[in-house]
Amino acid sequence: MLRVSDLQAGYGTAMVLQGVDLTLGAGERVAILGRNGVGKTTLMRAISGATGCTGGTLTFEGADLMPLRPYERARRGIAHVPQGRDIFPKLTVAENLKVGAAATGRSNEGGLDEIYDEFLLLAARRRARGGSLSGGQQQILALARALVSKPTLLLLDEPSEGIQPSILDEIAEVIDHINSKRGIAVLVVEQNLDFASRVADRGLIMEKGEIVETLEISELHEDRNLQRKFLAL
Numbered sequence: 001m002l003r004v005s006d007l008q009a010g011y012g013t014a015m016v017l018q019g020v021d022l023t024l025g026a027g028e029r030v031a032i033l034g035r036n037g038v039g040k041t042t043l044m045r046a047i048s049g050a051t052g053c054t055g056g057t058l059t060f061e062g063a064d065l066m067p068l069r070p071y072e073r074a075r076r077g078i079a080h081v082p083q084g085r086d087i088f089p090k091l092t093v094a095e096n097l098k099v100g101a102a103a104t105g106r107s108n109e110g111g112l113d114e115i116y117d118e119f120l121l122l123a124a125r126r127r128a129r130g131g132s133l134s135g136g137q138q139q140i141l142a143l144a145r146a147l148v149s150k151p152t153l154l155l156l157d158e159p160s161e162g163i164q165p166s167i168l169d170e171i172a173e174v175i176d177h178i179n180s181k182r183g184i185a186v187l188v189v190e191q192n193l194d195f196a197s198r199v200a201d202r203g204l205i206m207e208k209g210e211i212v213e214t215l216e217i218s219e220l221h222e223d224r225n226l227q228r229k230f231l232a233l
């Protein structure tokens with residue numbers, strides 16, 4: 001469904017992505033792994049349209065994404081949960097979810113009821129301000145907000161970052177559920193290998209703006225030498 005080929009992107013004269021190639025099939029779960037600063041976030045932003053590209057091709061379900069604005073890509077079914085989550089702290093949970101719906105204009109039959117049925121925590125706290133939720137709860141809100149637009153591809157940038165270990169299992173379960181029950185493809189950036197092994201099957205190793213290796217996450221999870229080689233763990 002997603003094909004990225006020789007993708008180049010950066011900031012000003014600083015080239016960050018130096019020719020990224022990757023493909024993702026419908027419903028697949030793939031993790032991007034790599035050290036700090038190699039360009040993982042830039043890749044997610046280049047796919048969602050938040051950062052412009054200077055070269056290469058980007059196609060989604062057969063359509064060229066390059067000329068499309070971020071909201072147009074969202075309308076086609078790409079949802080992006082950015083690093084740091086970006087929920088609105090002063091808006092309520094309900095308002096945060098409504099912003100997700102308004103931003104993309106994709107069909108939203110059933111309104112937010114479906115979301116509240118699935119995420120009881122959000123239903124219970126719908127009038128609470130986003131900023132009053134814990135980091136883990138904010139991540140669940142960000143995931144739910146992405147689902148309001150009924151995406152077919154979810155881009156997740158370090159969903160486990162800064163979250164208490166006790167709630168990581170719950171976040172992993174939510175992501176797993178999103179994929180297995182809704183059939184949504186997941187492209188997830190992670191530095192936590194345990195977490196990545198729960199939410200993805202295939203792992204792409206990124207180094208200095210390129211994908212340098214493709215591995216089964218389970219293989220990487222069990223092999224200390226591979227971890228040392230690619231992740232400096």
Ligand SMILES: Nc1ncnc2c1ncn2[C@@H]1O[C@H](COP(=O)(O)OP(=O)(O)OP(=O)(O)O)[C@@H](O)[C@H]1O
Pocket residue numbers: 011014016034035036037038039040041042043083
């Ligand atoms: N807005 C920006 N302007 C200029 N340079 C940037 C900007 N954002 C990122 N960079 C630089 O681009 C490079 C790649 O950054 P990016 O955020 O994509 O890496 P990352 O792999 O996501 O890192 P991390 O693991 O820390 O999240 C880094 O050298 C970073 O300093």
Ligand SMILES: [Mg+2]
Pocket residue numbers: 040041042083157
């Ligand atoms: Mg990043």
